[in-house]
Amino acid sequence: MSEAGNAQRAATIAVLVENEAGVLARVIGLFSGRGYNIDSLTVAPVDETGRISRITVVTSGTEMVIEQIKAQLDRLVPVHKVSDLTLEGPHLVRELALIKVVGRGEERVEALRLADAFRARVVDATTESFVFEMTGAAEKIDAFCALMRPIGLAEVSRTGAVAIARGPRGLT
């Protein structure tokens, strides 16, 4: 494997960690301290006892750097498992966004029409605003936000990516 090359790739990495104080700081500190990219990072407890959290990190780098990132994550004491979903095969990536659009008259109609096309749900409405909820790939949310901008996009809140492998294969 002498010439791994300088080609960059994106990687969606799932990390199962012990849900203890400071664990997120360790992961984030590792990325900043070693100069790795974080394109997105999400975290939440995922087991019934709340002891295990799942972190999804989207990052990019050369193959050697991505291998390093995984090895560095794996040697953190509270880390149970590191999985490179991008490398391991088909997987789903989703993000949730809450998108506030402010406007009156024609623009409101246009906003609703576009929301319908993107399958965004209205979760809050006033006479001068909507909050849309949408899930999907990051690009879909980007595209929706871009269309809303001239109409009156006021505020966006996004979760960052969560991901899971397709099929019966599990992480634990």
Added chain:
Amino acid sequence: MSAAMKPASTEAALTMSGAEVVLRALKDNGVEVIFGYPGGAVLPIYDAIFQQNAIRHILVRHEQAAVHAAEGYARSTGKVGCVLVTSGPGATNAVTGLVDALLDSIPIVCLTGQVPTHLIGNDAFQEADTTGITRPATKHNYLVKKSEDLARVVHEAFYVAKSGRPGPVVIDLPKDILINKAPYTDAPKTEHRSYRPQTEPDAEQIHKAVALLKAAKKPVIYSGGGVINAGPEASRLLNDFVHMTGFPVTNTLMGLGAFPAEDPLFLGMLGMHGTYEANLAMHGCDVMLNIGARFDDRVTGRLNAFSPDSKKIHADIDPSSINKNVPVDVPIVGDAGRVLAALIAAWKADGEAQDKPALAAWWRQIDEWRAKDCLRYRQEGKIIKPQHAVKRLYEITKELGRETFITTEVGQHQMWAAQYFGFQKPNRWMTSGGLGTMGYGLPSAMGVQIAHPDALVIDIAGEASILMNIQEMGTLAQYRLPVKVFILNNEYMGMVRQWQELLHGGRYSESYSAALPDFVKLAESFHAKGIRVTDAADLDAGIREMLAHPGPVIADIAVAKDENCFPMIPSGAAHNEMILGPDQEGGVAGVTDEGKVLV
């Protein structure tokens, strides 16, 4: 964990304060000595220490020194070193020591005091965010917020410090947790929930490695600190494997002692100040076996010119060390001792013959490189060459035949110690390799001497470095530790001066050691013996006087002021672009602009 301790009953446990639980857990983890410094936040632990005899406390004079002492203790015994410091400034003073232990993979458990839990976050007196500050300075750290977690956390800290790739662990202890009653629990017998490093190598990878090694025409074994970390048995196995194969072997700075320096199969240290033969063997080899070394930049030189034509096998207990700097062909994850045992077994089982004629030709080539005699120097006249001072120190201690441990500070003297002091056994050589911490050597020697009271412990020092933890002379006096400080006094931060000479046009900006103390008087003021030697004719007598003295000594050896440390691979250069000394022929390679930005 000491087998003598039986499980504590819960009733008995509930009568203990948190501080007592901490001490009990330390004892159960085999701690005999703590290096520490008191303060308000840790007074409950000091109170508990006062009321027991199982654990000895060594009062240092600065918390950084406590960590280095624990490192010396750990590196010379293979045990975990233990440190106790107070909150705030106590903890921040320890940080340099922690990073030092992190980079050199030394197992340390450091207890830090903390303000009581209800004051955390309030900018209370002597509060520092110790877990925040030490997160990137440790292998792992803990803040204990509940009394019932206390015993478990201490046990876990020892497990983490010593398993896999060893390193420093901090336990931050709020004062109320130390005072309140806490239950004691024994170390769990079950596996750790998440941290379970792989020690046993994969058989398939071992076979691939043996196949490559058997077919090698120009092999080299490059071993590092990981072999020392793996315990003395690993060094013995390395010896067996090298002799079984007849392969040349070189050690990193951190690996010195894993293979006997005087064995003809040893090429000496490699890297920036390594030998000509070791570096050229690395450059020209066709198969490289790296065992427990991490392809550090001090070793590889310019990466894109590093050992360009070799297949590389890398065995390391930490998967993140593999393919970090140098892509390898056969990665092996495992403990160096287990890997060597597996390689030996597989080598014996393998039916293939070695290419003996090729190996003989390779040795002839190596012997040609050796004939350069790259460590030759000329000792003429009165002025003492620093190399000569180390060489004589080595020869005289060898004559004496006492168990000898060497520590160093950081700089040229450190490199000369590595080049001219021959180590025959592991765990006899303590140096700050990764962080390069000036001020490491004296406290480290202190820790070594505590662990080996009857041994000869020498800190080979520079006059600048020694001043960085000179206050520890007080600790030597208090505990009657007969450490010898052997200063190669060139009146310069020699390593800095050398770089300025070679890379910055001889502009010696701020590298002169002005206003030095009188080291003889300084020694005397700390109740030690002071010796000064200025003439080469008196060197041996000075060394003998130092070694014969039963107490601590500072020997201030005035050496040539402008001596450079060679060979040298300048930053950004390749192994085959090494600069040799004035006593060897060989051109001075220029330093490229790219090289200049490197350290």
